[in-house]
Amino acid sequence: MADGLFQNGVKNFALGNIAWVFDASPTSGEKNLMKTTLVDTADYTVNLATHENRDTGTISAAAQEEVSAAMTLVSAATDGVCDASDVAFVGTAGDPCEGILVYFDSGTPATDKLLFWWDASAGLPVTLGGDVTVQWNGSGLAKI
């Protein structure tokens, strides 16, 4: 079990490549376009220390069963806490998922940045078929 932050994700925060800032309609190319994915760990072995991008050499397409649209973020202005609205995946389909991934969508998978990972959360693994709601912790997703 390896809940946590991708070290390279923290690096990208520090370098200013990513910004956890509320924007009603983030668009491709902006620094605050985050998405969440339900991941089948039969097709992906997480490595928080070394993985950086969402390219197929790191995480295969088959591993990413469900992907959200741009998340509605709560700006990380208070103590560096990254928070967001809960995410509902309606009418899911695919293999069981054991992980939740949050990443920055750059517009190109090869340069999308991996940020947060959970595989020890309540409700995991989850069988797809109905709706799946990802309910973030009341304290936020993470603190940078």
Added chain:
Amino acid sequence: MAERKPSASKRRKTRPKRIQPIRFVAVEHVFKAQIKVRALRDISGWADRAQGVKYAIGYGRIGYLDEDTAREWQVKGYVEIISGDVKPVSEDEAAEILSTVTTIGP
């Protein structure tokens, strides 16, 4: 005897599938616009999985859904209805609708 290398065509078959971009469309592209709603979370679902198209509506955004979907999503706590009438939901029906939702989270 040395083992033969797989042919180029076989190697191609084992190449990892590329991550296809998913195109997101507004809920009005999928549902008949009958009921005005406000989203209470970020919602997405497949409009056409084969084509990689999903519908989505973000938290706090106003959108329009058909009556059945609006009713179902209201019971699930996904939306609040701003205007338009939906049929009341019995306790049994609500329980049935909620039984299709799994909540996970850190």
